[in-house]
């Protein structure tokens with residue numbers, strides 16, 4: 001084969017490559033963009049699932065969520081940034097409301113569709129827009145040992161709000177979600193869920209009214225003793 005034939009052969013080959021490129025080229029972008037779109041969609045699904053929860057199982061009495069983000073740190077600094085609050089309990093309380101809103105599905109209907117009540121709304125913090133269930137969110141620092149104790153005894157005692165308001169709230173069918181977190185690290189150890197059906201007036205114990213000399217003289221608080229607790233984690 002002469003050198004000329006070789007060149008012609010190569011030229012013809014190149015020509016057919018260019019021809020086929022033009023032939024398939026117009027489909028190329030369509031196929032390419034379809035693949036990119038699908039990939040993007042897939043990535044979105046994966047991101048969404050891993051961000052919120054990998055697995056949710058609702059057994060008869062145990063709710064198991066596997067949460068990836070188990071820290072309140074980030075939300076706490078956001079709350080501090082947005083508000084000029086000094087009270088630690090107020091800051092952590094607000095952060096916990098946002099945590100639940102962003103990370104947990106409604107235990108009643110399995111939707112993540114919460115809305116926050118106004119800050120001064122008494123005794124209810126979140127409402128599930130999908131099923132209308134109202135929730136009160138509480139936060140309490142605890143150690144792993146204390147959480148184990150709560151698990152073993154299935155009781156949890158905490159300070160409630162004003163006695164008569166808390167009593168009245170039983171009729172409002174408010175469920176409780178209580179975030180138990182480690183004091184220094186703000187790591188969440190567990191989240192307790194108490195259905196309003198399991199809260200009776202017997203669970204609400206009055207405390208001594210504040211003395212006459214106190215700023216809010218006569219104000220009467222209460223303790224709440226929860227049993228029949230479901231553990232979210």
Ligand SMILES: [Zn+2]
Pocket residue numbers: 106107108109110111128129130131132133
């Ligand atoms: Zn719901």
